[in-house]
Amino acid sequence: MRQREGRDGLDRALERLDGAPYGRYKGLVGPWKLPGGLTVELIRAQADPFAPPARVAVRVPGERAAFPRDLWDSPVRRRALAGYVVRRAAREAAPERALRVDAGGQEVLDRSSCAVDAADGSVTLRLGVALPGQGRRIEGRAARRLLCDVLPRVAERALCHAASDADAAREFVATVEDSAALRDALPGLGLVAFVADGALLPRRTGADDRPADGADVVPFTAPDALRVTVQLPHAGPVTGTGVPEGVTLIVGSGFHGKSTLLRALETGVRDHEPGDGRERVAARADTVKIRAEDGRSVTRVDVHAFVDRLPQGSDTRDFSTPNASGSTSQAASLCEAVEAGARVLLIDEDTAATNLMIRDARMRALVSKEHEPLTPLVDTVRSLHRDHGVSTVLVMGGSGDYLEVADRVLMMDAYRLSDVTERARRVAAVPTGRRAEAESFPGVVHRSPDPASLDPTARGRPRVRARGRDQLVLGEHEVDVRAVEQLADAQQVVGVGLALDLLVRRGHLDGRRSLAEALDLLDRDLAGPEGVAALLAVRDEDFAVPRRFEVAAALNRVRGLKVRR
Ligand code: ADP
Numbered sequence: 001m002r003q004r005e006g007r008d009g010l011d012r013a014l015e016r017l018d019g020a021p022y023g024r025y026k027g028l029v030g031p032w033k034l035p036g037g038l039t040v041e042l043i044r045a046q047a048d049p050f051a052p053p054a055r056v057a058v059r060v061p062g063e064r065a066a067f068p069r070d071l072w073d074s075p076v077r078r079r080a081l082a083g084y085v086v087r088r089a090a091r092e093a094a095p096e097r098a099l100r101v102d103a104g105g106q107e108v109l110d111r112s113s114c115a116v117d118a119a120d121g122s123v124t125l126r127l128g129v130a131l132p133g134q135g136r137r138i139e140g141r142a143a144r145r146l147l148c149d150v151l152p153r154v155a156e157r158a159l160c161h162a163a164s165d166a167d168a169a170r171e172f173v174a175t176v177e178d179s180a181a182l183r184d185a186l187p188g189l190g191l192v193a194f195v196a197d198g199a200l201l202p203r204r205t206g207a208d209d210r211p212a213d214g215a216d217v218v219p220f221t222a223p224d225a226l227r228v229t230v231q232l233p234h235a236g237p238v239t240g241t242g243v244p245e246g247v248t249l250i251v252g253s254g255f256h257g258k259s260t261l262l263r264a265l266e267t268g269v270r271d272h273e274p275g276d277g278r279e280r281v282a283a284r285a286d287t288v289k290i291r292a293e294d295g296r297s298v299t300r301v302d303v304h305a306f307v308d309r310l311p312q313g314s315d316t317r318d319f320s321t322p323n324a325s326g327s328t329s330q331a332a333s334l335c336e337a338v339e340a341g342a343r344v345l346l347i348d349e350d351t352a353a354t355n356l357m358i359r360d361a362r363m364r365a366l367v368s369k370e371h372e373p374l375t376p377l378v379d380t381v382r383s384l385h386r387d388h389g390v391s392t393v394l395v396m397g398g399s400g401d402y403l404e405v406a407d408r409v410l411m412m413d414a415y416r417l418s419d420v421t422e423r424a425r426r427v428a429a430v431p432t433g434r435r436a437e438a439e440s441f442p443g444v445v446h447r448s449p450d451p452a453s454l455d456p457t458a459r460g461r462p463r464v465r466a467r468g469r470d471q472l473v474l475g476e477h478e479v480d481v482r483a484v485e486q487l488a489d490a491q492q493v494v495g496v497g498l499a500l501d502l503l504v505r506r507g508h509l510d511g512r513r514s515l516a517e518a519l520d521l522l523d524r525d526l527a528g529p530e531g532v533a534a535l536l537a538v539r540d541e542d543f544a545v546p547r548r549f550e551v552a553a554a555l556n557r558v559r560g561l562k563v564r565r
């Protein structure tokens with residue numbers, strides 16, 4: 001590694017550039033040694049003052065960072081410590097508008113913005129820096145202050161143990177490690193999710209993810225029938241609600257907290273920082289939220305379990321459309337999730353297509369099966385579990401049809417959960433005349449995406465960008481990901497784009513391998529020692545590492561996707 005040091009360091013170089021044409025920042029690309037063992041590396045310079053900020057990394061060597069080894073001696077602990085460090089760095093850097101540190105929200109994800117090295121405990125912060133300019137000229141003194149004074153001070157205060165709050169760092173790491181251990185314990189306990197007693201599920205507002213405050217917030221408590229105690233590495237025994245495998249129905253009147261519970265389970269696939277309220281809410285890692293999304297495109301999905309005999313006679317065993325309806329979009333999303341390996345599905349009546357969920361006895365009498373192309377989920381949801389090992393947690397306050405097929409019926413009443421399975425059985429024993437229209441879920445047909453149809457380049461250059469949390473720009477494709485609800489934030493949308501690029505680049509998608517097999521290879525890359533670095537090699541920018549399910553969901557929404565079956 002080329003390193004320039006001594007008195008003629010970065011500070012002098014920047015001062016010398018004062019007043020020079022802006023483009024000459026490029027000449028500084030590379031690593032620079034600063035006093036105290038710090039390294040500042042200009043990874044990518046800015047072309048002009050109005051371009052996206054330059055990319056800079058600052059690295060503090062292990063002996064200087066000096067975090068106790070037990071805060072970083074496993075992948076989970078390193079992710080947690082990096083999460084703790086990057087939050088402090090973002091706070092320290094906040095007064096400087098030119099420094100852009102991506103700390104994310106309350107979820108603790110593997111992010112490119114901060115990493116702790118497994119070998120030596122060194123800490124690297126990667127950030128955007130708007131390099132100072134006056135018109136098209138370099139402001140050398142301002143740049144010197146930013147990179148040689150402010151940035152080292154941020155590193156000193158945030159990336160070093162000496163300046164950090166030792167107890168807070170330890171609590172952060174313990175919280176994340178407990179959460180990850182809880183999630184890992186679920187399959188062995190026969191559970192799909194767990195909500196600890198005392199968890200605070202409601203959020204402050206629809207646009208503010210902090211926990212709701214005030215005297216009227218009801219902490220979660222377990223109903224007797226579902227009470228489980230789990231042993232966690234730091235917290236010890238923790239008691240709460242275990243949601244068992246199978247078909248679980250959540251009923252209750254409107255505004256009683258059903259959707260809030262389901263949303264907590266949705267984000268339970270990730271760990272939360274201390275103070276979030278959902279630190280001890282966990283869902284199995286292979287949990288996928290399914291919803292209706294009319295207008296999305298669908299490419300060659302076998303949806304005949306749900307949709308048959310469409311008006312134009314299109315083949316629903318090999319179904320494509322540029323413009324799905326509510327029901328066909330939800331059917332496709334469900335089949336795609338199972339194809340990608342989901343073993344737990346979450347569905348909320350608020351965002352589901354009613355005609356895909358139910359058809360009651362009277363409607364069955366009026367519109368005969370011969371004319372109705374849809375088989376509602378109520379007829380196949382048992383088979384999904386029995387024959388395919390796919391559990392479902394379903395919020396449904398408006399129809400009793402699911403009472404017959406649910407293994408468990410839970411009721412939310414004024415934010416309190418109770419088990420009403422026995423009562424539901426008695427109610428369901430009174431016949432409604434409804435007859436199932438399907439015996440079983442037939443399983444999914446695997447598809448092999450054609451990498452050429454996913455080209456991540458535009459005019460010969462790689463292009464991966466997020467438009468907020470809503471859209472992924474991949475090459476010439478604009479992919480609408482608004483309905484992919486478990487995406488954490490805009491940086492994770494970027495992570496999805498980079499992962500798709502990686503799938504193509506590494507040949508994991510080769511036109512023959514199935515999507516599920518290619519995702520296995522991606523998981524191996526991202527979960528292995530390479531981790532974040534695999535995506536950093538595609539492009540060094542702010543991103544969060546995505547799950548395979550969101551990568552698949554984005555791929556499935558690419559218009560013009562081509563697949564073989
Ligand atoms: P439902 O899906 O049953 O109609 P929601 O989950 O949408 O109900 O919740 C309705 C309202 O109640 C929301 O404003 C939510 O923030 C609030 N809420 C949910 N859970 C709690 C709780 N445990 N304590 C206080 N308020 C809550």
Ligand code: MG
Pocket residue numbers: 255258259260350
């Ligand atoms: Mg609701």
